[in-house]
Amino acid sequence: MERKILLAIADGLGDRPCDILDGKTPLEYAKTEHLNYLAEKGSTGIMDLYQAGSPVGTDLGHLILFGYSIDDYPGRGPIEAFGNGMELIGGDVAFRCNFATLDNDMKVIDRRAGRIREGTEELASALNGLEIDGVKVLFKEATEHRAVMVLRGPGLSQAVTDTDPKKEGLPVKPSLGKDNNPTSKYTAVILNKILLEAHQILSKHPVNISREKQGLLPANGILTRGAGMMPNIDKITERLNFKACCVAAESTVLGVARLAGFNILSDESFTGNIDTDIEKKASFAIEALKYNDFVALHYKATDLMGHDNDPLGKVKAIEQFDRMLGLVISSLKQEKMENVVIALAADHSTPCERKEHSGDPVPIVICGKNLRKDNVKCYDEISCANGGLNRIKGADFNRILLDYLEVTPKYGN
Amino acid sequence: MERKILLAIADGLGDRPCDILDGKTPLEYAKTEHLNYLAEKGSTGIMDLYQAGSPVGTDLGHLILFGYSIDDYPGRGPIEAFGNGMELIGGDVAFRCNFATLDNDMKVIDRRAGRIREGTEELASALNGLEIDGVKVLFKEATEHRAVMVLRGPGLSQAVTDTDPKKEGLPVKPSLGKDNNPTSKYTAVILNKILLEAHQILSKHPVNISREKQGLLPANGILTRGAGMMPNIDKITERLNFKACCVAAESTVLGVARLAGFNILSDESFTGNIDTDIEKKASFAIEALKYNDFVALHYKATDLMGHDNDPLGKVKAIEQFDRMLGLVISSLKQEKMENVVIALAADHSTPCERKEHSGDPVPIVICGKNLRKDNVKCYDEISCANGGLNRIKGADFNRILLDYLEVTPKYGN
Numbered sequence: 001m002e003r004k005i006l007l008a009i010a011d012g013l014g015d016r017p018c019d020i021l022d023g024k025t026p027l028e029y030a031k032t033e034h035l036n037y038l039a040e041k042g043s044t045g046i047m048d049l050y051q052a053g054s055p056v057g058t059d060l061g062h063l064i065l066f067g068y069s070i071d072d073y074p075g076r077g078p079i080e081a082f083g084n085g086m087e088l089i090g091g092d093v094a095f096r097c098n099f100a101t102l103d104n105d106m107k108v109i110d111r112r113a114g115r116i117r118e119g120t121e122e123l124a125s126a127l128n129g130l131e132i133d134g135v136k137v138l139f140k141e142a143t144e145h146r147a148v149m150v151l152r153g154p155g156l157s158q159a160v161t162d163t164d165p166k167k168e169g170l171p172v173k174p175s176l177g178k179d180n181n182p183t184s185k186y187t188a189v190i191l192n193k194i195l196l197e198a199h200q201i202l203s204k205h206p207v208n209i210s211r212e213k214q215g216l217l218p219a220n221g222i223l224t225r226g227a228g229m230m231p232n233i234d235k236i237t238e239r240l241n242f243k244a245c246c247v248a249a250e251s252t253v254l255g256v257a258r259l260a261g262f263n264i265l266s267d268e269s270f271t272g273n274i275d276t277d278i279e280k281k282a283s284f285a286i287e288a289l290k291y292n293d294f295v296a297l298h299y300k301a302t303d304l305m306g307h308d309n310d311p312l313g314k315v316k317a318i319e320q321f322d323r324m325l326g327l328v329i330s331s332l333k334q335e336k337m338e339n340v341v342i343a344l345a346a347d348h349s350t351p352c353e354r355k356e357h358s359g360d361p362v363p364i365v366i367c368g369k370n371l372r373k374d375n376v377k378c379y380d381e382i383s384c385a386n387g388g389l390n391r392i393k394g395a396d397f398n399r400i401l402l403d404y405l406e407v408t409p410k411y412g413n
Numbered sequence: 414m415e416r417k418i419l420l421a422i423a424d425g426l427g428d429r430p431c432d433i434l435d436g437k438t439p440l441e442y443a444k445t446e447h448l449n450y451l452a453e454k455g456s457t458g459i460m461d462l463y464q465a466g467s468p469v470g471t472d473l474g475h476l477i478l479f480g481y482s483i484d485d486y487p488g489r490g491p492i493e494a495f496g497n498g499m500e501l502i503g504g505d506v507a508f509r510c511n512f513a514t515l516d517n518d519m520k521v522i523d524r525r526a527g528r529i530r531e532g533t534e535e536l537a538s539a540l541n542g543l544e545i546d547g548v549k550v551l552f553k554e555a556t557e558h559r560a561v562m563v564l565r566g567p568g569l570s571q572a573v574t575d576t577d578p579k580k581e582g583l584p585v586k587p588s589l590g591k592d593n594n595p596t597s598k599y600t601a602v603i604l605n606k607i608l609l610e611a612h613q614i615l616s617k618h619p620v621n622i623s624r625e626k627q628g629l630l631p632a633n634g635i636l637t638r639g640a641g642m643m644p645n646i647d648k649i650t651e652r653l654n655f656k657a658c659c660v661a662a663e664s665t666v667l668g669v670a671r672l673a674g675f676n677i678l679s680d681e682s683f684t685g686n687i688d689t690d691i692e693k694k695a696s697f698a699i700e701a702l703k704y705n706d707f708v709a710l711h712y713k714a715t716d717l718m719g720h721d722n723d724p725l726g727k728v729k730a731i732e733q734f735d736r737m738l739g740l741v742i743s744s745l746k747q748e749k750m751e752n753v754v755i756a757l758a759a760d761h762s763t764p765c766e767r768k769e770h771s772g773d774p775v776p777i778v779i780c781g782k783n784l785r786k787d788n789v790k791c792y793d794e795i796s797c798a799n800g801g802l803n804r805i806k807g808a809d810f811n812r813i814l815l816d817y818l819e820v821t822p823k824y825g826n
Contacts, residue, residue: 001766043798370430370766372438372773372794388798392465399466403772410770411463412473413489 003368003404005294006285006328007343009065010321011058011250012303014349014362014381018311026305026314026352027363028380034326035365035379038342042367044376045389047397049348053359058303059252061347064394066244066260066296067236067402074259075158075228081148083255084140090232092138093156093187095224097147098164099123102199102221106172108165112145113219119207120147123219126201135190142251149224151190157183158229160191165223172223191224198222235261240407245288247281248298257296263288272300274317282327289332289340293405299324306350314352341368341404344379345397364389364397368404416781416817418707419698419741420756422478423734424471424663425716427762427775427794431724439718439727439765440776441793447739448778448792451755455780457789458802460810462761466772471716472665474760477807479657479673479709480649480815487672488571488641494561496668497553503645505551506569506600508637510560511577512536515612515634519585521578525558526632532620533560536632539614545606555664562637564603570596571642573604578636585636604637611635648674653820658701660694661711670709676701685713687730695740702745702753706818712737719763727765754781754817757792758810777802777810781817 013027021029049056049064056064059079063072077094088094099120101110120141127139127149135153142148159178165171175191177184199221202208208218237244238261246257249270257264265284269277276299285297299321305314325342332340346362363384367373374388385391392400402408426440434442462469462477469477472492476485490507501507512533514523533554540552540562548566555561572591578584588604590597612634615621621631650657651674659670662683671677678697682690689712698710712734718727738755745753759775776797780786787801798804805813815821 370432372429372798374795374798386799388459388795390459390798390804392804396461396465399464400772401466403466403468406767406769408467408772410468410470411483412470412476412486 001339001370004289004292004340005343005401005405006289006297006340007065007294007345007401008297008325008328009062009299010302010318010346011298011300012306012348012350012357013318013346014351014360015306015314016351016353016360018352020311021315025381026311026318028382030315030318030322032318032322032379034322034329035344036377037329038325038344038365038367039379039384040377041373042365043372043374043389044379044384044387045364046361046381046385046387046391047345047364047394048361048391049394051393052361055357055359056348057357058250058347059256061394062253062256065345065347065398066256066262067398068233068260069395072231072233074230076226077148077158077228078230079252079255079259080142080226081150081255082258083251084142084148086138086140086148086150088150088230089152090230091154091156092230093151093158094228094230095149096226097149098223099145099147099219100221100223101217101219102172106199106221108168108170108172108221108223110217111164111168111223114217116145116219119211120145120219122207123202123205126205127198130194130197132190132193132197137194145219147222149222151187155183155186156229157181157187158227159184160188160227162225163191163195163223164225172221175224195222195224237261240402242293242405242407243291244294244296245292246296246298247284247288248296249276250298250300253298262296263292273304274301274313274320276301278320278324279327282324282331285328286331286335289337294401297328303350306352307355309352309355311352338369341366341371341401343367343401361391366400371404414752414783417702417705417753418756418814418818419702419710419753420478420707420758420814421710421738421741422475422712423715423731423759424711424713425719425761425763425770426731426759427764427773428719428727429764429766429773431765433724434728438794439724440731441795443728443731443735445731445735445792447735447742448757449790450742451738451757451778451780452792452796453790454786455778456785456787456802457792457797457800458777459774459794459798459800459804460758460777460807461774461804462807464806465774468770468772469761470770471760472669474807475666475669478758478760478811479669479675480811481646481673482808485644485646487643489639490561490641491643492665492668492672493555493639494563494668495671496664497555497561499551499553499561499563501563501643502565503643504567504569505563505565505643506571507561507563507641507643509639510562511636512558512560512632513634513636514630514632515585519612519634521581521583521585521634521636523630524577524581524636527630529558529632532624533558533632535620536615536618539618540611543607543610545603545610548603550607558632560635562635564600568596568599569642570594570600571640572597573601573640575638576604576608576636577638585634588637608635608637650674653815655706655818655820656704657707657709658705659709659711660697660701661709662689663711663713666711675709676705686717687714687726687733689714691733691737692740695737695744698741699744699748702750707814710741716763719765720768722765722768724765751782754779754784754814756780756814774804779813784817
């Protein structure tokens, strides 16, 4: 059978028993007939994304779910760049940026340039393509005052300090090398030159002249943070020759997906919160399965409720995730797409009581026609710990799914 | 108690639910009272030979079961050489060969020299011991037109291309270095000289003169493929100081066993298929246990049925494997060999629906007097996933068995 994979990821799903939920986890407490259906029909287990007891971020968690290792982790900058639609190559150094308002002495008047919303595309264009000492600048606006900058050239380093002083009234912090490697100092020097040059260019830009006329703060400076170097890794879809797609709202998840070579399906109605449009998400996932071998369907609100220490909110989010899976399952049946393996996972646990990511393992399911099943009937942290997949790592989980696509190498003969 | 180990390996045993077997795996469906007896009396689990989700070949699977890691994998050539009764040392480069019929311009007339069956021992002798530029040739005939050649000398490389053009009418392909390492080019040059010299020697050989008189195609050339370098690994039986034996039919398995320092027990009645002589296999295993600490008893037909997508055939093969274990168990009882630990394993899964090796884990059992037991009562993929050994790797499994022999090192003090 030529299988396809639908991997549904509930962000931060894993949790701990909550007093307010009669000592159950939100996932145990929630009514989840569709998730339980998948658990009953499939094999279950628990998963440590990186290693037992180690919390991971959303970015690394997804990087692993999509087939990479912690050694491939490029830091925030490159992931934001990919999430922002940029294409990086090995050796590029990427920064998360703010448009800011500076005075003539590079002192920060407003770190967000009056929360500028319009004209940033033109401002970014004015910086994009800049070249300083043989290093090329790629620059692209993001939401509101945010932007991403990429430096491309030989001998760059990501070990440079942030230039954002984090406080109004202070000057832009000159970047320094974080270590004694000469490439770090070299990169910091270039970065400082670029920020000076950017200030010159932006100060004269028509968008800013017009803003000043309207009494708005000009976006005449750039603050950088989160430098990260893009490692020399290939897109997993190209390495293993399969087609993949990610249906998601969050730019971090979309960034990791694009880094991995996935196509992207997003929509304004995907809010990354409890008011997201699960009908459209489910229908996008079904459509994507027609043209892709592997589809990741991401759901965010579970994580937010964990961070907010809102067990009942998390229960609601889980029940919404369950409804989304119900829509997926019934559409697959209706379209007679029997060859789709449905997998459930999370990128990490976000226990309500901790309000942060934790190292608790997450429950997993793999459910497909003629694949092995076990005796577990519920999708939750406790039941799945008795499952037939046992306790595996994120890398194992990804490899198992790709083995069902028959795209991974056989070792030996 | 001074224990001994009997490791019974059903090749390619692991499978997936089959429609024709009411949604059961062949192992679940088969009547296997003896395998279930061992599961009930022992501890069970599931095993990933190399890593979860990665298919392995029979050669690597056995290499791991016998105590080696993937880094020790030497490629096909050396394993064929060992299987063919040759002894390799670290740095040797081995090739799988055909005797072929060439014309005077080294063009291939028949890739198998008329499927020659007789006289290959004499022809091989004529090449064995040849020396070119300080590199020694070891040459040995195998079944029919097949042979194995080993090059021994300093500075050789396995990164050389095959010389078999794979098609009649084409000349022998001169071997080339596969990379820029000078040792690769050097090895390719030597290999080409040897093949020219072999053509000279074989063309004049009495066996071939006689063949030509009878109107048969002469075996006057050698075609090579599958170069592999023997790594610097020691025999595990010598490293850990125990005696081991392998009862098997298949030359690949016998090759890995000899590489590992196992003695070999084989017989013409061991066919590597469903018509093999399980009574003799069982009795060989019992005999071997009297003189060895560790005996591997290999059974092949399960894998063949998987490759043929023959679930009912696989059920039959499994029931034959079960009968073989029944004979072993009753003989051990009869001979009061209470100290024998019986372990069940497979080298990989070969799901019928896939007709190829897959990354699905294989079920395992370890059953020995006064060793731990669990609550699992059936030997199959689903039951054993709940077993007391949990999900372990092939390397773990081997180490656990050798620990019962008390031959592995203790770490720390």
